Amino acid sequence: MDPAGSPGRLRSATVVLGVAGGIAAYKAAELTRRLVEAGAHVCPVLTESAERFVGAATLSALASEPVRTSLFEEPEPIPHTSLGQRADLVIVAPATARVIAAYAAGLSSDLLVATLLATRAPVLVCPAMHTEMWEHPAVRENLATLRRRGVHVLEPDTGRLAGGDVGAGRLPDTARILEAAEAALAAEAGRRDLAGLRLLVTAGGTREPVDAVRYLSNRSSGKQGRAIALAAAERGAEVVLVSTVPAEPGPRLEVVPVETAEEMAAAVAARAAGADVVVMAAAVADFRPKAPAATKLKKRDGVPEIVLEPTPDILAGLGARKRPGQVLVGFAAETGDVVAEARRKLESKGADLLVGNDVSAHEVGFGWDTNAVTIVSRTAAVEVPLSSKREIAEAVLDAALAELRAARGGPPGPQGEPQT
Ligand code: CTP
Numbered sequence: 001m002d003p004a005g006s007p008g009r010l011r012s013a014t015v016v017l018g019v020a021g022g023i024a025a026y027k028a029a030e031l032t033r034r035l036v037e038a039g040a041h042v043c044p045v046l047t048e049s050a051e052r053f054v055g056a057a058t059l060s061a062l063a064s065e066p067v068r069t070s071l072f073e074e075p076e077p078i079p080h081t082s083l084g085q086r087a088d089l090v091i092v093a094p095a096t097a098r099v100i101a102a103y104a105a106g107l108s109s110d111l112l113v114a115t116l117l118a119t120r121a122p123v124l125v126c127p128a129m130h131t132e133m134w135e136h137p138a139v140r141e142n143l144a145t146l147r148r149r150g151v152h153v154l155e156p157d158t159g160r161l162a163g164g165d166v167g168a169g170r171l172p173d174t175a176r177i178l179e180a181a182e183a184a185l186a187a188e189a190g191r192r193d194l195a196g197l198r199l200l201v202t203a204g205g206t207r208e209p210v211d212a213v214r215y216l217s218n219r220s221s222g223k224q225g226r227a228i229a230l231a232a233a234e235r236g237a238e239v240v241l242v243s244t245v246p247a248e249p250g251p252r253l254e255v256v257p258v259e260t261a262e263e264m265a266a267a268v269a270a271r272a273a274g275a276d277v278v279v280m281a282a283a284v285a286d287f288r289p290k291a292p293a294a295t296k297l298k299k300r301d302g303v304p305e306i307v308l309e310p311t312p313d314i315l316a317g318l319g320a321r322k323r324p325g326q327v328l329v330g331f332a333a334e335t336g337d338v339v340a341e342a343r344r345k346l347e348s349k350g351a352d353l354l355v356g357n358d359v360s361a362h363e364v365g366f367g368w369d370t371n372a373v374t375i376v377s378r379t380a381a382v383e384v385p386l387s388s389k390r391e392i393a394e395a396v397l398d399a400a401l402a403e404l405r406a407a408r409g410g411p412p413g414p415q416g417e418p419q420t
Contacts, residue, residue: 009185010178011039013088016119018112019059021049023162024094024128024171028054031093031174032062038178043068043083045112047099071111080111084118089185092116094128094171097139103151104142120251122188124152124180131167152187154180193401195236200268200275201229202314204244206261208288210306211297218283219366221245224331225281227393229253235397240275242267244282261285261311268314272321277400279329280315281355287311319350327403329353329396335360342376352403353377355396375399 015035019028028044035042042063046056056067068079076082084090092099092112099113103125108114116123125146133139134156143153154177159170171177203225205218222245229241233253241247242256242264249255256271258264261284272278287308297304315330322328330351334341335358342356357373359365363386364372372386375396384395 015040016087016090017044018092019050020096020099022094025050025053080114080118083115087121090123093126095125104145122184124184126154128171134169152184192236197237197276199232199237199239199277201279202242202282205283206285208285209292211293220283221367227389231393265312277327316349327352332356333359
């Protein structure tokens with residue numbers, strides 16, 4: 001336990017402490033001292049009006065780094081991005097109605113809000129203001145927006161306010177802010193439950209050339225595969241997304257563009273051995289034209305006879321070469337008995353999980369932003385009702401992680417190292 005009486009996630013955490021211009025700004029000095037005592041590396045950022053309430057020199061003396069106040073007058077050229085990237089946690093205490101509004105609206109009006117917009121670290125906002133402002137619908141709605149985006153909000157206390165009034169809006173005690181900071185860090189660690197794992201995800205329908213301009217494909221939009229890749233990267237995994245549809249790379253997310261089943265098979269084969277989990281969300285064509293024409297087929301030459309040949313079954317190939325402790329996830333877009341078909345494919349392709357969806361249902365599967373699936377394993381079939389593709393992605397990742405833990409007999413470690 002550290003001096004704050006907490007389990008110590010703040011120890012060696014880099015904390016950006018944003019201080020906005022309210023009377024409670026004077027309490028930032030005590031908070032800074034307690035954060036440093038808890039082992040945190042504290043970088044204070046003051047808004048211009050906060051400087052009227054608390055001396056920058058005081059905070060600089062107590063913190064791990066000097067106070068920063070301006071987007072432009074710092075030695076570093078873009079202080080908000082470096083602060084945002086370095087932070088393990090950003091605390092705004094006190095947070096005024098203005099800073100809350102600017103953060104919710106994405107208005108990077110000063111160094112503090114720019115830092116809030118430039119960070120992927122968890123953020124703890126501690127509002128403090130007069131009761132009338134605290135209860136104003138604008139403030140409530142802005143806070144609801146922030147909460148919806150995953151920002152942690154510590155409700156103010158009721159008590160004596162500036163000017164002698166009594167009501168809700170008082171900045172909570174330093175001990176409660178420290179507790180909330182520990183909780184925000186703990187929640188973040190829980191969200192990173194895929195850290196140390198490598199995921200290979202495929203997305204989109206493959207395109208099989210008929211001639212120089214035409215191809216055979218299917219209705220897959222690649223949205224579900226992309227959602228899985230993105231969610232996995234956000235949960236801490238190193239992800240490679242092999243995709244037939246354009247996708248943005250991101251932190252821990254590499255994108256490998258492909259077009260045909262053969263290109264996808266090659267891209268997957270080159271990376272599958274190092275992957276802890278492979279998710280075949282792509283709609284791989286089962287057949288391709290045997291001899292695609294190198295030039296455009298012309299109408300005047302008559303209706304072409306297109307002879308098809310089977311493509312390699314990527315998932316079945318992976319199933320045949322699967323190493324112990326690796327989890328293979330397949331998808332099956334069906335129009336009939338989804339669970340029976342998913343179960344059949346699970347067995348025939350040697351997968352560990354098969355995610356089946358009924359693409360004849362409304363708002364499910366191809367092109368939609370929503371999906372409804374049944375996740376079939378060897379022992380169970382779990383239905384996930386109509387949800388966003390992001391929520392389906394989280395459910396698929398939860399199921400894959402459970403399989404991985406079962407296969408490895410304990411919490412999963414990186415790259416096939418069974419853990420006990
Ligand atoms: N799959 C694959 N390679 C292929 C075809 C499919 O890896 N050539 C994968 C898909 O990515 C998906 C799973 O296998 O994860 C099931 O795909 P689906 O097209 O439903 O399987 P098929 O074997 O084609 O089944 P069927 O034609 O009997 O419906």
